[in-house]
Amino acid sequence: MSDPALPDGVERRSFDGETRLATRGPPVYGEPTDGEWRAWDPERSKLGGMFELGVDTGLTGGETVVYLGAAAGTTVSHVADFAGPTYAVEFAPRPTRELLDAAAPRPRLFPLLKDARKPDTYAHVVEADVDAIVQDVATRGQATVAVRNARFLADDGRLVLSVKARSEDVTADPETVFDDVVSTLEEAYEVLDTARLDRFHEDHLGVVATPR
Amino acid sequence: MSDTDAGSGPDDDRDAGWFRGLRSEADDADTAHERIAAGEAATPRDWPRLAVDSGFAESASAYYDRLHEATTQATREAVRERERADDKQLIHTVRAMDDCERVANELAERAAEWAGSLFEETDAGLAGARAVAEREPSGDLERRAVSVSARAVDLADERDALSATIERIAPAVAPNLAAMAGPELAARLIALAGGLEPLAKKPSGTVQVLGAEDALFAHLSGRAPSPKHGIIYTHEFVRGTRPADRGSAARALAGKLTLAARVDHYAGEYREQLHADLRDRMEAIGARAEADE
Ligand SMILES: C[S@@+](CC[C@H](N)C(=O)[O-])C[C@H]1O[C@@H](n2cnc3c(N)ncnc32)[C@H](O)[C@@H]1O
Numbered sequence: 001m002s003d004p005a006l007p008d009g010v011e012r013r014s015f016d017g018e019t020r021l022a023t024r025g026p027p028v029y030g031e032p033t034d035g036e037w038r039a040w041d042p043e044r045s046k047l048g049g050m051f052e053l054g055v056d057t058g059l060t061g062g063e064t065v066v067y068l069g070a071a072a073g074t075t076v077s078h079v080a081d082f083a084g085p086t087y088a089v090e091f092a093p094r095p096t097r098e099l100l101d102a103a104a105p106r107p108r109l110f111p112l113l114k115d116a117r118k119p120d121t122y123a124h125v126v127e128a129d130v131d132a133i134v135q136d137v138a139t140r141g142q143a144t145v146a147v148r149n150a151r152f153l154a155d156d157g158r159l160v161l162s163v164k165a166r167s168e169d170v171t172a173d174p175e176t177v178f179d180d181v182v183s184t185l186e187e188a189y190e191v192l193d194t195a196r197l198d199r200f201h202e203d204h205l206g207v208v209a210t211p212r
Numbered sequence: 213m214s215d216t217d218a219g220s221g222p223d224d225d226r227d228a229g230w231f232r233g234l235r236s237e238a239d240d241a242d243t244a245h246e247r248i249a250a251g252e253a254a255t256p257r258d259w260p261r262l263a264v265d266s267g268f269a270e271s272a273s274a275y276y277d278r279l280h281e282a283t284t285q286a287t288r289e290a291v292r293e294r295e296r297a298d299d300k301q302l303i304h305t306v307r308a309m310d311d312c313e314r315v316a317n318e319l320a321e322r323a324a325e326w327a328g329s330l331f332e333e334t335d336a337g338l339a340g341a342r343a344v345a346e347r348e349p350s351g352d353l354e355r356r357a358v359s360v361s362a363r364a365v366d367l368a369d370e371r372d373a374l375s376a377t378i379e380r381i382a383p384a385v386a387p388n389l390a391a392m393a394g395p396e397l398a399a400r401l402i403a404l405a406g407g408l409e410p411l412a413k414k415p416s417g418t419v420q421v422l423g424a425e426d427a428l429f430a431h432l433s434g435r436a437p438s439p440k441h442g443i444i445y446t447h448e449f450v451r452g453t454r455p456a457d458r459g460s461a462a463r464a465l466a467g468k469l470t471l472a473a474r475v476d477h478y479a480g481e482y483r484e485q486l487h488a489d490l491r492d493r494m495e496a497i498g499a500r501a502e503a504d505e
Contacts (some may be wrong), residue, residue, distance in 0.1 A: 085276055093294040093384055094480045100288055108276055110283040112248075113290040124230050124253035125283065127260060139484055152256050170488035171495060 005054050008061030009082030015039050021051055023081035026105045029074050042200045045075040046136050046162035049200035056193060057208055058158040059083070063131030066152050068116040068145060069138065071095045073102030079134060080109035087126045091115045116145050119152070129154040138164040143184035146209075150188040153211050159189055165203040174203045185209055227253045230282070231268045241285065248286035297381035299408040305381070306399040309374035316367035323361040330357055338368055387482040388472035392490060393447060400443055401469065412470075412477035419473075420444065420466035444469065449494050454501050464493045 006012075006021075013022045015032045021040040032039045042048035050057060062084050067076040070088035072095040080086040085108045090096050096113050103109040114122045116137055130152050137145055142163050153159065163181050165174035182191055189209035197204040230247040234240040260272040269275035316338065324340035330353065334340045344361035347354075375396065382395035386408055389398040404422045405411035411419070421428050423443030430436035441450055441462035453461040468490040475483055 092387060092482055093291045096287060096291050100284060100291070103280075103284055107280050110279055111287045112283055113287045113294070120252045120254055123256040124228065124251040125248055125259070125279075126256055128256040128258055139482075164484075166488055167484050170492055 005056050006051060007057075007059040007082050010040070010051060010061070010078075011037075013037055013039075021048055023078045025077065025081035028077040028102045029072070040078050041074075045078065046197060046201055046204060046206065047075050047134055047160065048078065049197045049204075050160070050162075050195065050206045053195060053197065053199065053206075055195045055206055055208065057132075057160045058192075058210075059132055059160065064127065066126055066130050066133045066149065068133065068135040068149060070099050070111070071136075072098035073111075075134075075136065076109065077102040077106065080106045083132075084108060085127075086110065087112060087122075087130075089114050089116050089122065089126075117141070117148065119149050123151070126152055128152065130157060132158045132160060134160045136162045138162075138167045140167055142167060143181040146185055147188040150211055155211055157211060159185075159207070159209040159211075161185075161207040161209065162197065162201070163205045163207060164201075165205070174205075178205045181205070182207065186212075188212060227255070229253075229257065229259045229262055231259075231263050231278075232266075234268060241282075244282045245286040245289055248282055249290050294381075294384040297384050299385050299402050302378065302381055302385050302399050303403045303407070305374055305377055306396070306403050309371055309378065312367050312371035312374060316364050316371055319360065319364040319367065323357060323364050326357045327361065330354055338364065341365055341368075386473065386476040387480070388475050388486055389469060391482065391487060392472050393444075393469055397443065397446060401473070404443065408473060408477050412473045414470065416463075416467045416470040419470050420462055441466075449490075453497060457497055457501055461494070461497055464497065465490070468493070 009023060011022055012019050013034065014020075015022070015034055021042065022034070022037040023040055024036045025038060027033050027038045029044070031041055040048045042052040047057075061082045065079055065083045065086045067079055067086060067088045070076040070090040073088065076086060076088045076099070087110045088099060088103065089112050090099055091114060093113065096111065099111050103111045110125075112122055112125065116135075131154060133146070133149055133153055135142070135146055135149070142161070146159055146161055150159075163178060165172070165177040168177045168181065178194070182194065185191060185207065188211065190212050191207060191209045193208040195206045197206050230244065230251050234244055260275045263269045263275040264272060269278060320338040320341035321336070323344060324334055324336050327334045327340065327344040331344070331347065334344060341361040341364040344358055345365045347358050349355040349358040378399050379395045382390040382398045386398055386402065389401065393401065401419065401422060402408050402411055405414060421439050421442040424439040424441065427436060427439035431438045440459045444450055444462060444465055447465060449465050450458055450462050468486060472486055475481075475486065
């Protein structure tokens with residue numbers, strides 16, 4: 001089953017008669033498994049939602065990734081299943097404890113307790129010219145975080161960003177928030193595609209961009 | 213051991229990779245963890261290649277193996293340390309900070325007053341003490357006055373260091389409360405309540421007047437009107453609101469702070485929604501004030 005928008009290592013497979021996205025790796029959050037494969041729940045993952053919606057993220061599998069806002073590792077564990085070296089940045093201690101459990105059996109997943117607004121505090125660990133930054137921080141200033149982390153990305157790399165409107169402003173119309181976010185992003189990126197993720201995540205925008 | 217990695221100068225630790233100067237055997241674990249936790253660089257570099265070139269790892273793959281080991285361990289330790297910073301530690305820190313501030317000011321006043329009798333020109337308070345502490349004393353009396361000034365300055369510096377510690381640990385102890393109230397006010401509320409759990413269990417009306425116990429007592433014994441706010445008065449949402457609306461601003465803020473303390477105590481994770489809700493409420497109060505004008 002080849003699907004042009006899916007990276008190698010991500011497949012649509014059947015779990016109990018239902019076709020779902022899946023990657024190969026040890027389970028992390030109680031998701032259904034089938035042999036080595038485990039289902040990827042798009043309701044719990046913005047990136048999973050983007051794949052489910054057919055967004056062309058430019059991810060092909062095997063790449064080096066920086067993941068910002070890793071939380072307990074739900075999404076980043078799937079990323080580490082299909083990508084190469086994966087740096088997972090999260091600043092809250094409690095979810096990081098669970099992130100450590102997701103990282104333990106994944107030798108190319110590197111957990112870091114760091115604040116994504118301060119890339120100086122991890123640029124001595126995270127390598128230059130990574131192929132992709134995947135970001136899901138859901139706090140105010142999401143576009144600024146992406147701009148500050150552009151330094152890690154290769155010239156032809158991809159930013160795959162999820163923006164939560166309510167994190168920026170609860171009262172504003174989401175479209176207005178998204179326009180502001182995109183214009184801030186354009187300081188450092190050329191936006192290639194955007195897609196509303198509402199089918200899985202209300203008032204979220206998916207953005208694919210590349211460095212300017 | 214190779215020290216010539218990364219092409220940076222031999223003494224230039226800033227902007228070097230976390231593995232700089234470490235041996236290829238796994239016996240520098242503590243240093244490696246410390247570097248990952250506290251190191252910095254302005255720009256990332258091709259660390260895997262530099263690690264191989266400098267002899268730290270035999271291959272990129274061996275480098276990644278060590279990176280996995282080191283980041284996992286360092287992050288586990290960092291999580292543990294942040295979690296050890298509990299509410300009791302925060303209370304000690306904020307109380308020590310207040311003590312240092314009070315004593316620093318008292319001692320500075322004394323020192324400045326004393327110095328005024330010894331030297332031609334001195335300023336009052338801490339600024340005065342700082343100037344006096346820099347002087348070259350002659351004779352025993354001057355030496356003592358200069359020394360007392362220096363103690364006052366040390367205490368003021370210690371106060372600032374304690375304040376920086378609060379900024380760092382309050383978000384780990386109570387992420388929502390610290391984000392909403394600011395680290396210092398969060399620490400004070402926790403201290404006044406005697407801990408995060410007692411704070412989480414207080415009704416929001418009590419949180420609203422925490423720190424105004426004297427005024428509350430006067431009210432209960434019929435001598436004064438009921439206080440509208442305690443220490444939360446220092447929050448911009450209350451202070452920045454016109455006097456007529458301060459009561460409702462304080463009530464709204466206390467309600468959200470109480471929720472924040474509960475989420476911090478029972479769940480311990482940051483919830484953006486709480487903060488968005490508070491911004492909403494405050495905008496509504498602000499809009500009401502504008503409409504009245
Ligand atoms: C919506 S959750 C991420 C969920 C995760 N991406 C997943 O799908 O498994 C957002 C996370 O970003 C983290 N976060 C927010 N601001 C951050 C920052 N400045 N640095 C690092 N992490 C941050 C939060 O602590 C939270 O765990």
